[in-house]
Amino acid sequence: MLEIRSARKVFYKGQADEKVALDGLSLKLATGEFGVVIGSNGAGKSSMLNAISGALVLDSGQILINGDDVTGMPVHKRAIRLARVFQDPMKGTAASMTVAENMLLADLRSKKRTLRQGLNASRLAAYKERLALLGLGLENRLDTRVELLSGGQRQSLSLIMAVGGSPDLLLLDEHTAALDPRTADIVMQATVRAVDALKLTTLMVTHNMQHAVDFGHSVIMLDAGKLRLEISGEEKAKVTVVDLIGHFSVKTDRMLLAS
């Protein structure tokens, strides 16, 4: 469960270029809920994710994860409870290491073990099982160096590595934005498979309105640092790309073409 209470963050306060990034933002995400966050450039989406991860210190307001107030908790302590996947598929994995070695690295990071324990048979079996969740055949490529994988396979591997420690919350920070449309769809399918199988509470930021329509339990729209709209249940099942675009106060050229 995630709760953001009246989060406020102002950059360059009192100066001519003052920017209100979060303006009393409040939202709740239930345990197991997959919320998709949309909003125009500068709406506060990254600031919100950074505030949740602790990278951004709020001026006021609170962040609660599973009921615990983590507002003042340092980033490294909060990191144990959070998983985050970023835009760049090259960042979440080590290119010159194999799929299995990458899984081991993630495993050791989340469980604070030493490298001495290495890749034993039970670990390899567990990694195969995890990778199979993605539906991309990575479980059969344990000995392949990651640099030989496609961008989509690599980003999906980043995702499964990030969630190895059973986090309370998964943050997807435009994790398909750097991929071509077909690959982005493949990664989204893999994401949904993993999120469903592992019952992860997930907050995904995207500029892809079709993904916001097709995936997740709710759509959360931010505007000028506030919650502008929340759509869930039957309303979410019926919503279209055109409906979502209609709620944007600022429309980009790409959106105007799509509507």
Ligand SMILES: Nc1ncnc2c1ncn2[C@@H]1O[C@H](COP(=O)(O)OP(=O)(O)OP(=O)(O)O)[C@@H](O)[C@H]1O
């Ligand atoms: N480190 C910073 N220093 C100064 N201003 C910032 C900083 N980070 C964000 N802002 C400002 O805060 C506002 C919200 O930015 P934020 O990056 O959170 O929006 P966003 O919704 O993620 O936008 P985008 O879709 O372009 O990534 C913007 O006006 C932005 O210029």
